[in-house]
Amino acid sequence: METSNTNKAKREIxxxxxxxQHxxxxxxxxxHLFKAEAKDEWxxxxxxxxxxxxxAEKVGNEAKTSTGDIYAALSLLGEEVMNGFNRVRKSM
Structure with missing residues (x-):
């Protein structure tokens, strides 16, 4: 079961x-179109x-018992990155 959860978390990450990345x-x-505030955000x-x-590269190398914690932290960080990209896009 842990392996299944680990694999699922890895695929989601x-x-x-x-x-x-896209x-x-x-x-x-x-x-080159970024305004000054967008450059700082970038x-x-x-x-x-x-x-x-x-x-994310470490997910596959971590102990199975901590995969849930790692996944939660990476999901939050990924959301922060996407939100930041959205702020940059809006300020262009």
């Missing part, structure tokens, strides 16, 4: 990561994005 790539193409979101990717 990978899906979130793909969505975030949004990041789209915004990165438009970076820098902060990029740092969170890097943190998300780093932590």
């Amino acid at each position: 990978e899906s979130i990561a793909q969505k975030i 949004e990041r790539d789209e915004l990165n193409l438009q970076a 820098i902060q979101v990029e740092q969170k994005f890097d943190q998300f990717i780093s932590q």
Whole structure:
């Protein structure tokens, strides 16, 4: 059962990561259009994005018992990154 939950959490994190990466790539193409406040937000979101990717890569390596906690933390961080990207997009 734990393996099933671990695999499910890993797949969900990978899906979130793909969505975030896609949004990041789209915004990165438009970076030259950013206003000053959007540039500041972009820098902060990029740092969170890097943190998300780093932590997501560790999911498969962590103990099965902590997968739920890791998934919850990564989901929250992923949501913060997407919200940041949305703020950048709105301020363009």
